[in-house]
Amino acid sequence: MVRKSSRRAAFGLMFALATTGAFAAEQDPADGCTRFTWDVSHELAVMKQTPQSITAGTKSNGADSPLIALGTLYELKLAPQSTVQFAVKPGKPTLDDSAQAGMVRFLAPAPGRYRVSITSGHWLDVVADRALVKSQDFQGARGCERPHKIVEYDLPEARELTLQLSGATAASVIVAITPVKASPTN
């Protein structure tokens, strides 16, 4: 009932012991960016833009949160997390210690899947009508710094939303929001 080749060979561990000197070279960050399993060519292209520097908001009513455009690269200056009044409590609460946080607003022009790409490990929340929008999936690629991770959201209708960043110590982060043009899972 079982189709087998050489069972030993099939089960064998390929323990390729590279003798590349005492210490292997650090992984090339550019090489790491090829390891996303989604088609992230659009996000990688946007990440090559020169980012616009802006300061993220800290007030829960969004009064000081800048409006950012899709497909444009920004460098967000964040604030100590303990000073940020989030629109909604972050989906994953973290210790405030040394953490930096902030908010921006963006407009989703049509319903569909969108990606938020960032260069840090911040926890991301998208907020609509003072409720968190459930993320659909995320990816990161070890060795890729720009972006460090990409999170996907299905946004239901054309509307303005809030992006919250929390829970990491980087004081500035490069971020871009892009619509997903291909099939959701690529």
Add this chain to the structure above:
Amino acid sequence: MRARLWALIAVAFAGCRASLPLDAPEIGVVEEPDAHVPQPWRPLTAEEQSKFDLGLATFNTEWVPANAPSGRIDGLGPLFNSQGCDACHNSRRRGRGPRGDGEAPADLVIQLGRRLRGGGIERGIDAYGHVLNTAAVPGFTREASVRIQYDGEIRILPDGTRVALRMPRYAVTDLSGPPPPANTVLMPRMPPPLHGVGLLELVPRSTGRFGWQATEPTIALQTASAMSREMGLTTTLVGHIDCGHADTACTQAPMGGTPEVEPQLFDALVFFQRLQAVPIEPARATSGERLFAAIGCTACHSPTLSIRTPAHEVRTIHPYTDLRVHDLGSGLADRDVSGAPVLSKWRTAPLWGLNASVRSGQPLRLLHDGRARSLDEAILWHDGEGRAARTRFEHLTGAERRELTTWIEGR
């Protein structure tokens, strides 16, 4: 004929009983509509709720390298696999695991051991410690990189159904130190789900119960070991990190305090894990539960265990595990670097809380190394002590198999 067989099997396993009564009120489960908002399995005082929340925040926090900046959350590494508990344990669910061929994801940890001449495995090797650390803080070199390649295998069931299984092979490259000895055993391990671990800790037992092979007796020790080996963080229980013996760069690296995880945070982290409940789905009428017992799954995946709570109340829980280790055959066994299987015994994986992983919408990755992409695959990998139940599963009709696996996915 089949009904008679089931009846005989049910009788055969009816003799299994724990020392405490099994008809006490159930405890430990809650409906949890949002996986990001864990619930405790008993009411908490305001002070306990604060500690529970602090533990959750600690669980979610990304640690940073020593002095970068200094404070309560520095001390990561210098060698590590992930920066925080949640990075692997995925909202306390099982890890996301490998999607396919390619670089092993950070949450699939390669533990290391040494095959002993008389059989068995001694954990850890001199050159790299207990775990291959595949990441390092700036200025340090990770121990190795790991790639996975799957070999396909088609299992044809008696009704003609074809099920594709996949067997992983691991390629370890870019070693930062010497080649490991020939008797080195690679032990790939997925992050197990953490729901209800505090209740499992209350099951009367004298031996280990946590980890894929029940190597750790308590949540505190399991947590401290993981922080030491996979995050490079010292705690009140484990005051060293997992450097190779000759890796002086690692052993002499700056520390983020002594211990690096402050006792208050570690205590809260353990408290949070002890108190978090198991998410449940509303019960659905199904024959899956009957099939589960009838084909013999309950021989190891015990539906009911009794516990004595800290308030000295006897309660029952339904974790679907006996917390014991079993030989599941050479197909699942760890292997040494030549590819030879090494006798490996696996703790019966608790099935409760599986619904949380199913509801997450992420692809399932089951078994200790995440090779199984469905419950059908996971069951078909059972051999050794699980062979009889697996064979009965193979002889079910397709509809019965779906009834059974759907029911298990709702645990």
